[in-house]
Amino acid sequence: MECKFSSNGGPNELKVRIEDQDVPKSDRFRYLGSILSKMLYGMECWAVKHQHVHKIGVAEIMMLHWMCGHTRKDKIRNEDIRGKVGIAEIEGKMRENRLRWFGHVQRRHTDASVRRYDYEIEVQGRRGRGRPKKTLEETLRKDLEYLDLMEDMT
Numbered sequence: 001m002e003c004k005f006s007s008n009g010g011p012n013e014l015k016v017r018i019e020d021q022d023v024p025k026s027d028r029f030r031y032l033g034s035i036l037s038k039m040l041y042g043m044e045c046w047a048v049k050h051q052h053v054h055k056i057g058v059a060e061i062m063m064l065h066w067m068c069g070h071t072r073k074d075k076i077r078n079e080d081i082r083g084k085v086g087i088a089e090i091e092g093k094m095r096e097n098r099l100r101w102f103g104h105v106q107r108r109h110t111d112a113s114v115r116r117y118d119y120e121i122e123v124q125g126r127r128g129r130g131r132p133k134k135t136l137e138e139t140l141r142k143d144l145e146y147l148d149l150m151e152d153m154t
Contacts, residue, residue: 035063036060036090036093039056039059039060040056040090040093040094040097043094043097043098044094044097044098044100044101044102045101045136046136047133047134047135047136047138047139048094048139049134053090053091053094056090056094057089057090057091060087060090061078061081064081064082064085064087065081067085068081068084068085095143095146095147098139098140098143099140099143099144099147099149102140106151
């Protein structure tokens with residue numbers, strides 16, 4: 001997959017140097033998913049709210065539009081952009097990362113620091129007002145239900 005840049009650099013454009021070598025200016029680059037991996041880093045070990053998923057999805061769609069050279073004024077549907085580029089939805093990637101991490105944790109010894117603080121910790125004291133916060137355990141349970149998996153299958 002490639003991305004095209006506009007060539008409106010001008011005479012004062014900076015040159016990029018890596019270890020005493022000039023890097024030639026290119027009007028294309030290959031998208032390797034490095035930005036997406038930075039956005040998803042660490043999300044596998046905390047309960048993600050719907051607003052988090054939405055914001056990351058919006059950022060991803062904006063990048064895909066930019067990569068294809070389209071603007072929002074072109075009014076191209078997000079599904080069409082995803083189909084053209086061949087990238088799945090961000091929510092599925094987040095679910096996959098969470099379940100991969102959950103599998104790693106489950107395979108650890110029970111005396112490992114990650115396993116010592118299991119998901120079923122009961123907090124002492126009174127609960128605050130309002131709806132209870134979404135927990136990582138609930139998120140993992142819903143991910144497993146969505147994919148029709150059992151906890152021992154991970």
